[in-house]
Amino acid sequence: xxxxxxxxxxxxxxxxxxxxxxxxxxxxxxxxxxxxxxxxxxxxxxxxxxxxxxxxxxxxxxxxxxxxxxxxxxxxxxxxxxxxxxxxxxxxxxxxxxxxxxxxxxxxxxxxxxxxxxxxxxxxxxxxxxxxxxxxxxxxxxxxxxxxxxxxxxxxxxxxxxxxxxxxxxxxxxxxxxxxxxxxxxxxxxxxxxxxxxxxxxxxxxxxxxxxxxxxxxxxxxxxxxxxxxxxxxxxxxxxxxxxxxxxxxxxxxxxxxxxxxxxxxxxxxxxxxxxxxxxxxxxxxxxxxxxxxxxxxxxxxxxxxxxxxxxxxxxxxxxxxxxxxxxxxxxxxxxxxxxxxxxxxxxxxxxxxxxxxxxxxxxxxxxxxxxxxxxxxxxxxxxxxxxxxxxxxxxxxxxxxxxxxxxxxxxxxxxxxxxxxxxxxxxxxxxxxxxxxxxxxxxxxxxxxxxxxxxxxxxxxxxxxxxxxxxxxxxxxxxxxxxxxxxxxxxxxxxxxxxxxxxxxxxxxxxxxxxxxxxxxxxxxxxxxxxxxxxxxxxxxxxxxxxxxxxxxxxxxxxxxxxxxxxxxxxxxxxxx
Numbered sequence: 128x129x130x131x132x133x134x135x136x137x138x139x140x141x142x143x144x145x146x147x148x149x150x151x152x153x154x155x156x157x158x159x160x161x162x163x164x165x166x167x168x169x170x171x172x173x174x175x176x177x178x179x180x181x182x183x184x185x186x187x188x189x190x191x192x193x194x195x196x197x198x199x200x201x202x203x204x205x206x207x208x209x210x211x212x213x214x215x216x217x218x219x220x221x222x223x224x225x226x227x228x229x230x231x232x233x234x235x236x237x238x239x240x241x242x243x244x245x246x247x248x249x250x251x252x253x254x255x256x257x258x259x260x261x262x263x264x265x266x267x268x269x270x271x272x273x274x275x276x277x278x279x280x281x282x283x284x285x286x287x288x289x290x291x292x293x294x295x296x297x298x299x300x301x302x303x304x305x306x307x308x309x310x311x312x313x314x315x316x317x318x319x320x321x322x323x324x325x326x327x328x329x330x331x332x333x334x335x336x337x338x339x340x341x342x343x344x345x346x347x348x349x350x351x352x353x354x355x356x357x358x359x360x361x362x363x364x365x366x367x368x369x370x371x372x373x374x375x376x377x378x379x380x381x382x383x384x385x386x387x388x389x390x391x392x393x394x395x396x397x398x399x400x401x402x403x404x405x406x407x408x409x410x411x412x413x414x415x416x417x418x419x420x421x422x423x424x425x426x427x428x429x430x431x432x433x434x435x436x437x438x439x440x441x442x443x444x445x446x447x448x449x450x451x452x453x454x455x456x457x458x459x460x461x462x463x464x465x466x467x468x469x470x471x472x473x474x475x476x477x478x479x480x481x482x483x484x485x486x487x488x489x490x491x492x493x494x495x496x497x498x499x500x501x502x503x504x505x506x507x508x509x510x511x512x513x514x515x516x517x518x519x520x521x522x523x524x525x526x527x528x529x530x531x532x533x534x535x536x537x538x539x540x541x542x543x544x545x546x547x548x549x550x551x552x553x554x555x556x557x558x559x560x561x562x563x564x565x566x567x568x569x570x571x572x573x574x575x576x577x578x579x580x581x582x583x584x585x586x587x588x589x590x591x592x593x594x595x596x597x598x599x600x601x602x603x604x605x606x607x608x609x610x611x612x613x614x615x616x617x618x619x620x621x622x623x624x625x626x627x628x629x630x631x632x633x634x635x636x637x638x639x640x641x642x643x644x645x646x647x648x649x650x651x652x653x654x655x656x657x658x659x660x661x662x663x664x665x666x667x668x669x670x671x672x673x674x675x676x677x678x679x680x681x682x683x684x685x686x687x688x689x690x691x692x693x694x695x696x697x698x699x700x701x702x703x704x705x
Contacts, residue, residue: 129198131169132321135162138309139169141292142273149548151305152272154245154288156279158313159466160322163275164194167241170273171195171202171218176238178218179263181256185209185222185413186441187243192220205229208413227255234262238271245274246287248303257303274304277466278459280494294543294550295516297496306548313462314491322469323447325490327480332369334485335359337454338502352387352454363391363452366483367398370450373479374429380475381423381446383467384432387453392434395452404430407437437467444472450481458495461488493519500534509533512661513555516540523658531678532658533557534703536571557660558703571704586704590684593698598689602633604681611669612636621669623652625685625696633687635696639668655701656680 131139138155145153157163168191171178182188185208195202195218203213205221212225214233226233240263242248248256264270279287286297288304297307316322336359340351356363374382386392389408396406405419405428416436423431424443431437435453449468455461468478480490492506500521507522507530520535538555559568560583567578575582593599604625612622621637637652638644645667653672654660656679666672682699689695 129165129168131165132162134311134315135166135169138166138311139173141308142170143173145306145308145548146271146273148546149306150269150271152274152303154274154276154279154304154307156276156307156310158277158311158316159463160470161277161311161316163243164191167191167243167275168195168198168200170239170241172198172200174218174239176267177236179226179237179240180218180220180243181223181226181240181259182220182243183223183247188220188222190442191243195220205233223255223259227259231262234259235266237263237267238269240270240272242272242274244276245304246276246278246281248274248287277463278457279307279310280457280459280496285496290541290543290550292543294541294552296539296541296550296552313466317469321471322466323471323475324477325449325465325469325480326477327482327490328373330369330481330483332365332483333362334483335362335366335452337484337486340454349388353390356387356391360394363394364398366452367395370430370448370481371399373481374448377479379448379479380426380429381443382430382448382450383437383443383446384430384450385437385453385464386432386434389434391452392432396432399430399432403428404432407431407433409434409436411436441467442470443467444470445475446470446478447472447475448479448481450483452483454484454486455488458488458492461486462490465490495519495521497521497534504534507533509535509557509659509661511538511540511553511555512663514538514540514542514553516553530659532680536703558701560704586700589686589698590700593686593688596688600633600687600689600694602627602631602685602687603683604685607679607681609669609673609676609679611673614638619669621648621672625682633685633694633696637669639666655699656682 138157142153142155155166157166167180171180180191182191185206188206189209192202192204201216202218202220203216204211205214205219205225207225208222240260242256260272281287287302288307289298289302290306291297292307292310317324337355340355370382370384384395386395392406392408396404405423407416407419422428426445446468449465451464455464465480495506503523504521505524506519507524509518509520510516511518516538518535518539520533522533523531525531536556536558538553541550541552543550556568558571560571560573562569562576562579562581562583564581565576565579567576569577569583573583590601593601602625605628606626608624610622611619613619618640622634624632624634626632637648639648653666658678658680664675683702683705684700685696686698687694687696
């Protein structure tokens with residue numbers, strides 16, 4: 128009998144607890160090498176009714192089935208690729224393609240369906256997985272649906288579930304998977320020595336430039352990748368030579384090379400030692416692919432080049448070099464690729480990571496769903512001032528690593544009711560659009576106030592109206608100054624000037640001599656100008672504010688309207704509103 132690791136047992140326990148209270152589809156996130164097969168085996172063992180375990184490739188079907196039967200349990204295989212169609216056992220391990228074509232009688236009496244690599248449900252939309260689940264639910268409306276994946280975030284789609292294990296909001300859009308019940312970071316596995324230590328090697332040769340792809344913030348096409356590689360073709364032989372040099376110098380045992388396209392893979396293969404390298408692509412004959420993989424595991428050759436076919440369902444523990452020559456859509460996919468080389472193996476102390484993409488992914492950094500606002504932006508953790516939840520946002524840090532600015536809009540934290548698994552979201556807004564009718568805070572993209580339904584004018588309309596008006600002036604500030612002045616009674620006040628590139632300026636004054644003036648200053652100026660709006664500095668005098676200058680930001684536009692002989696600033700538009 129097997130012994131679950133503590134985190135595996137926790138994943139099982141949380142899944143059971145969840146399905147006692149809810150029957151909405153749930154998700155477990157386990158990184159490569161965390162033992163998903165064991166978690167699946169335990170859930171299948173303890174389930175009261177029949178269990179169907181689905182996967183999209185025969186390798187995963189076979190791997191999960193072998194793990195389950197290795198403990199002495201009986202289970203059926205339902206996969207045309209494995210030449211098996213056994214549907215009589217309590218637990219059935221099947222390929223989605225074969226199960227989707229199964230007769231109606233197949234779908235009876237299942238209480239639990241487990242989907243390995245479940246992010247493909249989001250990728251494929253309303254197709255085979257949805258059809259199979261619908262047929263299962265027709266026979267059992269209380270069917271439990273559980274997904275497992277190592278990559279819960281997909282570029283262009285975002286997070287594939289709505290709520291995290293502790294109640295945090297991952298997506299405000301409707302997703303098939305409602306609740307992630309357990310999420311184990313890859314860093315935990317490495318730090319606790321369940322996986323080999325990855326070593327990112329400093330590469331002296333140049334890298335590909337894929338920045339043009341990622342800046343679009345969407346899934347890119349193979350045509351776009353091919354065009355970029357065509358313009359950088361001279362780099363490939365230099366990169367491959369570097370891979371060979373490092374492999375030979377440090378006597379590495381197994382090298383997996385992840386290429387961008389078939390043409391790219393064939394070019395890479397041409398520069399590798401002919402008797403030590405093989406290629407696997409989607410069109411490779413199944414028998415040939417199985418033989419190539421088997422010979423690689425037997426160490427009959429050293430370099431295995433592939434195109435998007437060995438990121439999942441592949442287990443070769445001797446791999447100790449991962450070379451990445453393809454753009455990766457997300458940090459979680461990057462981690463999954465590196466995970467191919469992190470399995471433990473006798474005599475293996477580490478795994479070299481050779482990254483030739485220049486995309487800046489980090490194996491220990493969290494996934495951030497928002498588009499990266501600038502090349503200088505890095506992941507930062509910002510605690511909500513209302514609920515204390517640690518939000519992962521893009522931000523900027525100084526040379527000491529201190530956070531000076533972040534670009535988060537709304538706290539993703541929430542209170543999870545353990546009895547119902549319903550979440551009460553925190554809702555705190557770091558940046559917002561203020562309703563001038565009721566004072567309510569709204570999302571920056573909102574067209575109407577959430578509280579009073581009053582129409583909200585968007586920034587583009589404000590600017591267009593101001594530019595068309597003779598009594599309005601729009602200034603594009605290039606600099607801002609803060610000075611302490613005194614009125615005719617000797618009372619100090621703060622003068623703020625916004626200068627454009629031609630040294631023309633608009634100014635505004637803020638008085639701190641009474642509580643009402645201080646309150647107006649905090650509402651009308653401080654919250655919107657702070658680079659970290661969650662901070663609540665105690666400003667009592669102009670000097671207090673001037674000391675905070677480096678934490679204050681410029682608006683993108685300042686709108687002023689003529690009042691008699693003077694221009695009065697009435698609105699400011701910041702970058703995130705555009």
